[in-house]
Amino acid sequence: MNLILEKHALPDLLQSWRGNYDVYLPQKMERFSHFMPLTDNSVLVTHEPHNTRISPKALFLPMTEALVKFTRFGGYEDAQQVIQPRIIFAIRPCDAQAVQLLDTSFIQEAYTDPLWLERREKTITVGLGCHEPCQTGFCTTVGYGPFNKADLDVLLTDMGDAYLVETLSKAGEDCFQGLPCASDEFVEQALIVQRNAHDQMPVAFETENLKEKLEQNFNSDYWETVSQSCLGCGVCTFLCPTCFCFDIVDETQRRERVRNWDTCMFRTYSLEASGHNPRPSKVERTRQRLSHKFVYWLDQVNQIGCTGCGRCVRYCPVGLDIRAMLRQAQTLPFEVSHAG
Amino acid sequence: MPDLDAIKTEVRRLLADGVVEVVVAFKPGDTPLHPQPAFFHSPEEVDSLVHNGLCQNNLATFLTHLPKTKKVGMVVRGCENRSVNALIVEKQKSRENLYLLGVPCEGIIDWRKIVEHVGEAVLAVHENSDEVTVETREGQFNLSRNELLHASCLRCAHRNPISADILIGEPLPEGDPNLARVAVEEFESLTNEERYAWFQKEAERCIRCYACREACPMCYCTECFVDHIEPRWTESGATPAGMQGWHIVRAFHQTGRCTDCGACERACPMDIKMTYLTEKLNNDMRKKYAFEVGLDIQTQPPFATVTLDDKNRFSV
CATH class of the missing domain: 3.10.450 (Nuclear Transport Factor 2; Chain: A,)
Structure with missing residues (x-):
C-alpha cells in the first residue's frame, strides 16, 4: 500500500507506537547520529550527509552481551535477556540489507542463534530511502540501491514536506494504519526521486570476476601494497554492518560468560594457544577482511558480503578506501575458470 | 604553507642516493579529505607525495611497523619529530637509521x-x-x-621539528606553552563528581576498536594489557568498567611519553576526547619534573628512571 505521511504528523505517530513497542531512531550523540530509544524529548536526525556512525546491527548483535551467568557451586543459568517488541525507524536500506545477509550466518539449519532469532522476530523495520545518497556509499555497485527494499516492513521516501509510505508487510501496514492513500501522481513523483538517487551513484568498482581475481592472487604482492598503511585497528569491521565476528569470554569477576564483538583485523583474533598465528601480519588480516566479503560470502551464500554503506571508507583513520583497493584488485591478472 | 616541490625534491634525492630505503610520508586518498600514509621506495613514486593540513596521522607510529635496522626517511612535523625522539629514547629505533625531513606545521x-x-x-x-x-x-x-583545527593543534607549543636532518621551509613562530596548561586547568577546576561524569560520558562511547592505540606512536607493545588473558587486567567487553579501564590505563601508560599530537582523538570513530587525560599527565610531568618528552634523544621519562639518590623513592 502507498500512503502519505505529513512530516509534522511524524512525532505523534512515533509516540503512539511507544505503548506497544520499544522505538529506536537515529538521534544526535555528540557530533554524529546514533540509534537510541525514543523518549519524550527525542529528536529524529535524518539530515546528515550520511548514515549513523554505528550500524543498527548493534541492535541485533550488541557489542557486549551476557549469555550465561555462573552461579555458586559450579552451576549456571541463562542470562535471561528481555527482548521487547520493537520498531527500528529510519533504518537505511544498506543496513537493513546487511541484517538480512547476517541471517544466513545466525539462522541456519544446523544451528540458530536464539538471541538473534528472537530479536529478528520481534523487530519491525521502517526504512528511510536515501534521496540524497552519500558520497562514500556504493550500494548500487554491490547490487543494491538507495531504495532497496530487502528486509524492510515499510519504505519511506522523503518528498519534502511528506513521506511516501510503502508498506511491504502486514506488520508494517498495521503501524501506519489510518494514513491517507497516496495519489498515483505522488507515487510517480516518488519513483522519480528514487530513480534520480539511484542514477546519481557512480560505479565505484567493477564486481565482474572480482572474486576470481582475489582468489587467484591470494599470494600476490597486491595484499602487501594495500595493507601497508593499515594501522590494524577495528574501525572498519566494528562499524561495518555485515561484520559479525564475536569472541566469547568468561568474565569471572562478573560471573558471566559474555559475547563481545571481535575482528579479524586484530592480532589476537587468529592467535592460537600455542603462540602460532596463521595470520601473523596486517597483510594476511587485510586479505581476510576483503576476501571474506568478496570471495567467501559468495562461496557460501552466493552474495557479496558488503552492502556499500561506506562507513569503512569514511572512518578509516588512515584513509584506506575499500573502493580504491578493489579497483586496484581489478587490475590483477586472472584466468577464466571453465570448470562446471 | 609547506613547499611541496622542495619536499619532493629532497625525498627523491634521499631515495636516488640510497640515503634511505624507504620514505614515510603521505599520498592523496580517494577523496581530498583523507590523505593516506604512504611508503615511497623509489624516486619515480614520489610524484604523488602530498603534505597538507588534512594529513591527520602521526607518521612516527609506522616506525615500529618497519624493521629496526631499515634506513627510514620520514617527513615530520613538530609532534612527529618529538614522537620519533621518544621512540629513540625507548630504543625502538636508532638515530643513524633515520633521516628526518622536517616541515613546520600550522596545525591539522x-x-x-x-x-x-x-x-x-x-x-x-x-x-x-x-x-x-x-x-x-x-x-x-x-x-x-x-x-x-584539532584541539591539540590549537594548543601546540612545538610547531617546528626540533631535530630534523633538514628543515624544509622557514620556521614558524612557536605556540604559547601556557595554552596547554589552560586546557588542563579547565578540567582541574571541576569538582570530583563533575570530572568523573565527564570521564564516564567520554569513555562510555568507546567501542573497543583500539584505533587510538594503533594510531599512537608510543603504543607499540607486542601485547597490550587489554589483550592479556591471564591475569585479565580489565574487563574485555564494551561495559562501563571495561571502557573506563581501557581509557584510564591507556592514559597512564603514556605518562611522560605523550607528545600531545592528538592522533588518538583523530583516529577515534566515536569522537571520544582523550587528550584531556594525557595532557593532565603531561602537565604533571612538566610541573613536578620539569620534563617534556621528545626534546632530545637521551633523557628518559621520569617514570622510566630510578636512581639510588632519588629523594622520595616510590612517591611523587
Whole structure:
C-alpha cells in the first residue's frame, strides 16, 4: 500500500507506537547520529550527509552481551535477556540489507542463534530511502540501491514536506494504519526521486570476476601494497554492518560468560594457544577482511558480503578506501575458470 | 604553507642516493579529505607525495611497523619529530637509521568539521595560513582555518621539528606553552563528581576498536594489557568498567611519553576526547619534573628512571 505521511504528523505517530513497542531512531550523540530509544524529548536526525556512525546491527548483535551467568557451586543459568517488541525507524536500506545477509550466518539449519532469532522476530523495520545518497556509499555497485527494499516492513521516501509510505508487510501496514492513500501522481513523483538517487551513484568498482581475481592472487604482492598503511585497528569491521565476528569470554569477576564483538583485523583474533598465528601480519588480516566479503560470502551464500554503506571508507583513520583497493584488485591478472 | 616541490625534491634525492630505503610520508586518498600514509621506495613514486593540513596521522607510529635496522626517511612535523625522539629514547629505533625531513606545521584540520560545514561532496581543498577553501558541487566555501583545527593543534607549543636532518621551509613562530596548561586547568577546576561524569560520558562511547592505540606512536607493545588473558587486567567487553579501564590505563601508560599530537582523538570513530587525560599527565610531568618528552634523544621519562639518590623513592 502507498500512503502519505505529513512530516509534522511524524512525532505523534512515533509516540503512539511507544505503548506497544520499544522505538529506536537515529538521534544526535555528540557530533554524529546514533540509534537510541525514543523518549519524550527525542529528536529524529535524518539530515546528515550520511548514515549513523554505528550500524543498527548493534541492535541485533550488541557489542557486549551476557549469555550465561555462573552461579555458586559450579552451576549456571541463562542470562535471561528481555527482548521487547520493537520498531527500528529510519533504518537505511544498506543496513537493513546487511541484517538480512547476517541471517544466513545466525539462522541456519544446523544451528540458530536464539538471541538473534528472537530479536529478528520481534523487530519491525521502517526504512528511510536515501534521496540524497552519500558520497562514500556504493550500494548500487554491490547490487543494491538507495531504495532497496530487502528486509524492510515499510519504505519511506522523503518528498519534502511528506513521506511516501510503502508498506511491504502486514506488520508494517498495521503501524501506519489510518494514513491517507497516496495519489498515483505522488507515487510517480516518488519513483522519480528514487530513480534520480539511484542514477546519481557512480560505479565505484567493477564486481565482474572480482572474486576470481582475489582468489587467484591470494599470494600476490597486491595484499602487501594495500595493507601497508593499515594501522590494524577495528574501525572498519566494528562499524561495518555485515561484520559479525564475536569472541566469547568468561568474565569471572562478573560471573558471566559474555559475547563481545571481535575482528579479524586484530592480532589476537587468529592467535592460537600455542603462540602460532596463521595470520601473523596486517597483510594476511587485510586479505581476510576483503576476501571474506568478496570471495567467501559468495562461496557460501552466493552474495557479496558488503552492502556499500561506506562507513569503512569514511572512518578509516588512515584513509584506506575499500573502493580504491578493489579497483586496484581489478587490475590483477586472472584466468577464466571453465570448470562446471 | 609547506613547499611541496622542495619536499619532493629532497625525498627523491634521499631515495636516488640510497640515503634511505624507504620514505614515510603521505599520498592523496580517494577523496581530498583523507590523505593516506604512504611508503615511497623509489624516486619515480614520489610524484604523488602530498603534505597538507588534512594529513591527520602521526607518521612516527609506522616506525615500529618497519624493521629496526631499515634506513627510514620520514617527513615530520613538530609532534612527529618529538614522537620519533621518544621512540629513540625507548630504543625502538636508532638515530643513524633515520633521516628526518622536517616541515613546520600550522596545525591539522579536522575533516569532520569540514563535512559538518559543507557536506561530503568535497571535490578539492585549498588552504593557506588563515583560510581553508573547499570546493564542492554546490560551490566554493571559505572557512577559517583556526576554527577547523584539532584541539591539540590549537594548543601546540612545538610547531617546528626540533631535530630534523633538514628543515624544509622557514620556521614558524612557536605556540604559547601556557595554552596547554589552560586546557588542563579547565578540567582541574571541576569538582570530583563533575570530572568523573565527564570521564564516564567520554569513555562510555568507546567501542573497543583500539584505533587510538594503533594510531599512537608510543603504543607499540607486542601485547597490550587489554589483550592479556591471564591475569585479565580489565574487563574485555564494551561495559562501563571495561571502557573506563581501557581509557584510564591507556592514559597512564603514556605518562611522560605523550607528545600531545592528538592522533588518538583523530583516529577515534566515536569522537571520544582523550587528550584531556594525557595532557593532565603531561602537565604533571612538566610541573613536578620539569620534563617534556621528545626534546632530545637521551633523557628518559621520569617514570622510566630510578636512581639510588632519588629523594622520595616510590612517591611523587
